[in-house]
Amino acid sequence: MSTYILMKILESAPGRYDRGIRILTLGRLGKTYDSLVSHIKEGQRVLDIGCGTGALTLKAASKNATVMGIDVNPQMLEIVQKKVNELNLAQNIKLCEMGVAELGSEEFKSYDIVMSGLTFSELTEDELSYTLKEVKRILKPGGLLLIADEVIPEDILKRTINWLIRFPLVIITYLITQTTTNAVRDLPERIEEAGLIIESVRLNKLENFIELVARNPEEGAKSITTH
Amino acid sequence: MGGLLAQIIMNRLKYIIVNIVETLLRGFPFPSKTGLIKIGNPGRDSPVFLTCNYHLTVERVKRALKGIDCYLLVANSRGINVWCAATGGHFTNHDVISVLKTSGIEKLVNHRNVVLPQLAATGIESSVIKKKTGWKVHWGPVYAKDVPAFLKNMFIKTKEMREVRFPLMQRIEMAAMWAFPFSIIASIITFHFFRDMVLPVATFLWILSLLIFISFPLYSKWLNTKKKGTSFSKYTIIFDFGRVPLILWGVFMFFIAVYGILISNFTSGFIFRWGLVSFVFVLLISIDLMGSTPVYKSGLHEDRLLKVILDEEKCRGAGMCEQVCPRDCYEVDKSRHIATMPGADKCVQCGACIVQCPFDALYFKSPKGEVLAPETVRRFKLNLMGKRLVKVEEQ
Secondary structure, eight states: OHHHHHHHHHHTGGGGHHHHHHHHTTTOHHHHHHHHHTTOOTTOEEEEETOTTSHHHHHHHTTTOEEEEEESOHHHHHHHHHHHHHTTOTTTEEEEEOOGGGGGGSOTTOEEEEEEESOGGGSOHHHHHHHHHHHHHHEEEEEEEEEEEEBOOSSHHHHHHHHHHHHHHHHHHHHHHSOOOOOBSSHHHHHHHTTOEEEEEEEOTTSOEEEEEEEOOOSSSSOSSOO | OHHHHHHHHHHHHHHHHHHHHHHHTTTSOOBOOOEEEEESSOOTTOOEEEEOOBHHHHHHHHHHTTTSOEEEEEOOOTTOOHHHHHHTTSSOHHHHHHHHHHSSGGGTOSOOEEEEOGGGGGTOOHHHHHHHHOOEEEEOOSSGGGHHHHHHTTTOOOHHHHOOOOOHHHHHHHHHHHHHHHHHHHHHHHHHHOGGGHHHHHHHHHHHHHHHHHTHHHHTTTSOSSOOOOSSSGGGTHHHHTHHHHHHHHHHHHHHHHHHHHTTOOOHHHHHHHHHHHHHHHHHHHHHHHHHOSSOOOSSOGGGGOEEEEOTTTOOOOOHHHHHOTTOOOEEETTTTEEEOTTGGGOOOOOHHHHHOTTOOEEEEOTTOOEEOHHHHHHOOBOTTSOBOOSOOOO
């Protein structure tokens, strides 16, 4: 019987992703996402990198922005599609199964906003550099990069506490969803290296979760494109 | 000179230690760094190989490629080995596209040919890689040690290079992989309840695992792979399998009884406790073994009762199935331009042929007659319990 229950849990892993991530992030994710989405204005073109089950995508679309959500997991996208249909947001949202390595197909200066929740921490080193370079390319001048993600605290004490808290959470989450997240190192520095300007960085008390807004600088004095 | 020798010995020692530790912990993911590795002095026309980021695999591939000037790309498979990761959806088209695009390899070589391990064919679609990146996928040998011969043979694989075998050495590795974590867990439990028995329990688990895996070719012949279980429900079919472990269990119980009599400590409680504990182990090992061997088709995994069906109307004899089949099921009739399946009995339902067929001429059929179309097999991978997640859960 216990085997059977275990199978049921594992069977529905993608469906349980939301719940698993909520445990892993101790419920703070919703608020962070709300605050990120507050930067989005009506009618803007938004790209959500690693949309997962659509938390950020749906919030952005409900502000009447045009959102493109990309993810490598087709099952996640199916869950988002279902939510999109239920909420009648189909005209605002386009979903696409693609990874960051395919961002080359997106046009130069075509987005007002690029956002990403808990995705950068899943990327490899090479992917992260590549993504930041592509984000710089596809953002309109003055466009924003919005990130919510897990980072490694710089303070050694906080790093230790963080590890102790995370360890059991990682195991629980892995059992439920077979996913986990890794923290990113030096995210603000890497974003600046890519040529974006950090507008604001907010860390939680433990310094293990970052909420970051960066701007693509205007070229010269004038902006070339209009919104 | 002495320094060099010391270096060689150190490297060799490190390789041996890595192999031992990671064999014992084989059941767990062990990620290594992803990206580009240069081997020897590669130039603009040197071959490009790609593998997963399971640490042990990367070490072994590097060793096999020694002496060949080439590039090795390590793609992100979440620290899981090639076959499991590709079949379980942890090593996908996206991971291959990503390492080709983001590692910088495109600036280093003139050609666009990449050799992938054949077992990745259950999850990576060569046509998608070609379309999205321009790189042509060549399905390399199953085992890294065959790569030098594969290169010499101008990228043509012999039958031996395509086939997954389950030789003694690998069976011992598998036995260690199961015995190690289980003996540790069992030791911790027995330490609290039954302190004298920690060593016997651990030893017993090792011996049992080794016996099962070493004798595998013998008793796997007795297993009736055609029979559908007539048990209660599909979850009780595990007892079908119990024959060999149950015999071993009986032998063990006999020795326990003799032991009890010899040290004049023979009580029914003693026998009962040991009977129960060892029976649980037997059961656990039976369940695990069913999921870990490429031969036995159990009722617990419905996927293993699937049959690959060849649609002769659609087949054009492209021969991809023959190239990627790890059990040598296919033969391609070059004159009639059609594939046949003389070795269908050996099929392990990995699905590689279905994923790769350019004409969608292959599909799975379940014992109930349900059809799993190529699109489904490509899109939905197996989870940890060997189930294909076809439906989306109601939210």
